[in-house]
Amino acid sequence: MPFNIAIDGLTASGKTSIGYSLAKRLNFKFIDSGLFYRYLAYYNINSTNFNQHTYDNLIDCSNSSAFSSLDISQKASELSKDEEIRTLINQEIKKLTKKKGFVVVGRDVSTNILPDAEFKILLSADFETRLGRRVNQLNEENPQNILYDIITRDIVSKPLINCSKKVSKEINTSDLDSFEVIEKILQIIKKKNSFKNFKRTLDQIENLSTTVITITKDYNYYLELTNWQLNSEVDEDAYVEAFPLLVDRVKFIEDLKNYYEARKNAFFKIERILPKDKDHESFDEIQEWRTTVLQGSKTGAKIALDKSSSAPILYYCPHCNHFRKIKFCKCCKKSINDDFDSESNESVESFESVTLSSITEESQKFRKNKGIFDDVIEKYSSKYISSQSGKVKNEYIFWSDNELRMDDSDNEIII
Numbered sequence: 171m172p173f174n175i176a177i178d179g180l181t182a183s184g185k186t187s188i189g190y191s192l193a194k195r196l197n198f199k200f201i202d203s204g205l206f207y208r209y210l211a212y213y214n215i216n217s218t219n220f221n222q223h224t225y226d227n228l229i230d231c232s233n234s235s236a237f238s239s240l241d242i243s244q245k246a247s248e249l250s251k252d253e254e255i256r257t258l259i260n261q262e263i264k265k266l267t268k269k270k271g272f273v274v275v276g277r278d279v280s281t282n283i284l285p286d287a288e289f290k291i292l293l294s295a296d297f298e299t300r301l302g303r304r305v306n307q308l309n310e311e312n313p314q315n316i317l318y319d320i321i322t323r324d325i326v327s328k329p330l331i332n333c334s335k336k337v338s339k340e341i342n343t344s345d346l347d348s349f350e351v352i353e354k355i356l357q358i359i360k361k362k363n364s365f366k367n368f369k370r371t372l373d374q375i376e377n378l379s380t381t382v383i384t385i386t387k388d389y390n391y392y393l394e395l396t397n398w399q400l401n402s403e404v405d406e407d408a409y410v411e412a413f414p415l416l417v418d419r420v421k422f423i424e425d426l427k428n429y430y431e432a433r434k435n436a437f438f439k440i441e442r443i444l445p446k447d448k449d450h451e452s453f454d455e456i457q458e459w460r461t462t463v464l465q466g467s468k469t470g471a472k473i474a475l476d477k478s479s480s481a482p483i484l485y486y487c488p489h490c491n492h493f494r495k496i497k498f499c500k501c502c503k504k505s506i507n508d509d510f511d512s513e514s515n516e517s518v519e520s521f522e523s524v525t526l527s528s529i530t531e532e533s534q535k536f537r538k539n540k541g542i543f544d545d546v547i548e549k550y551s552s553k554y555i556s557s558q559s560g561k562v563k564n565e566y567i568f569w570s571d572n573e574l575r576m577d578d579s580d581n582e583i584i585i
């Protein structure tokens with residue numbers, strides 16, 4: 171399967187040399203986004219005309235002596251502050267790499283240029299190491315100039331690199347030689363590919379997740395729990411708004427329980443086919459999967475099945491058939507009678523037995539386990555609407571945790 175690799179890093183972290191060698195190892199094409207800035211700087215300084223031949227040579231070029239001098243470097247940094255220039259270069263590289271099979275390096279590749287790259291790597295190294303590398307690399311008579319150059323470029327680049335940290339796999343190269351860094355990157359690629367099959371199995375079980383819930387006689391809400399790392403925390407307010415009727419809340423919890431149960435069984439099925447051999451190349455990752463994803467899924471199932479409740483966190487008003495967070499009903503303008511809860515009302519009891527507070531507590535434990543398969547989570551979460559509000563907005567209901575979304579606009583499954 172073709173893919174792109176984005177490599178970010180501060181100056182002299184090794185982006186260009188590592189990226190180029192990696193591209194050669196994989197038979198990929200190489201693009202140094204910095205060269206595009208240097209190219210513009212060169213023409214800016216020399217006021218010569220655009221040269222298509224030189225431009226074409228920017229691809230698969232790791233070292234263009236024509237563009238490597240310090241004054242070009244400084245001009246490039248200056249030009250890179252211009253948003254219009256950045257956008258232009260980003261668009262150009264996006265276009266060039268559409269067909270995949272590229273290693274692209276720079277300082278905002280994983281965040282701005284190729285946020286869709288299948289592999290995102292951030293190379294880092296301590297300041298002294300980077301300075302030493304650059305001094306060795308450039309035959310500059312006055313190392314002071316290089317020091318100044320790196321410091322000024324670092325100041326501008328740090329925010330970009332901080333963004334990259336959030337989405338990339340960071341490799342600290344201070345104590346690694348180039349060969350070791352490349353090996354590390356290849357390992358990351360290999361590991362991820364060895365999980366392709368498991369992911370496919372996960373994809374196959376997605377169809378277990380569709381549940382239709384009737385909330386009121388007027389609306390059919392289609393609820394799809396697509397995320398296999400489903401977190402059962404449902405925002406209290408959204409819950410109240412979405413399921414004003416007790417019977418529907420109970421039904422929802424029942425559906426959730428069935429969903430978890432189905433998921434749990436599906437995960438166990440996968441577990442059965444995973445290699446158990448300690449020497450297997452993916453053993454470490456499989457172990458991680460067991461303790462995070464599988465564990466999470468079990469926890470999920472446990473939450474829904476666990477009927478031992480603490481105090482109810484919502485109070486039911488029998489007059490208007492609404493739940494309230496306090497013992498006061500807004501619409502009836504009355505205190506909710508304490509005695510009501512103790513009346514033998516089947517539905518109230520079954521609802522109370524699954525309190526939201528217990529769900530929240532468990533799901534927080536569950537959530538801590540996130541982190542593995544970030545790429546998959548990223549893929550799914552892009553389909554969710556980002557909102558923590560849990561309020562009804564127009565016809566949409568946004569659930570907490572970005573994991574559930576319900577919509578009655580055209581009776582379609584949204585996620």
Ligand SMILES: Nc1ncnc2c1ncn2[C@@H]1O[C@H](COP(=O)(O)OP(=O)(O)O)[C@@H](O)[C@H]1O
Pocket residue numbers: 179180181182183184185186187188303304306307343346347348349351
């Ligand atoms: N891991 C490493 N160990 C030793 N030298 C390295 C390493 N990575 C890069 N270098 C050297 O450091 C210098 C700067 O690397 P370069 O790839 O130009 O960095 P960047 O593109 O991030 O500015 C080059 O001479 C390169 O060969």
Ligand SMILES: Nc1ccn([C@@H]2O[C@H](COP(=O)(O)OP(=O)(O)O)[C@@H](O)[C@H]2O)c(=O)n1
Pocket residue numbers: 179180181182202203204205207208243246247248250275276277278279323
């Ligand atoms: N993706 C990129 C690449 C380079 N640049 C700018 O272009 C200059 C030259 O690129 P380069 O790759 O040779 O620079 P370094 O990463 O070595 O600093 C950098 O110093 C940045 O100012 C950028 O802003 N964004």
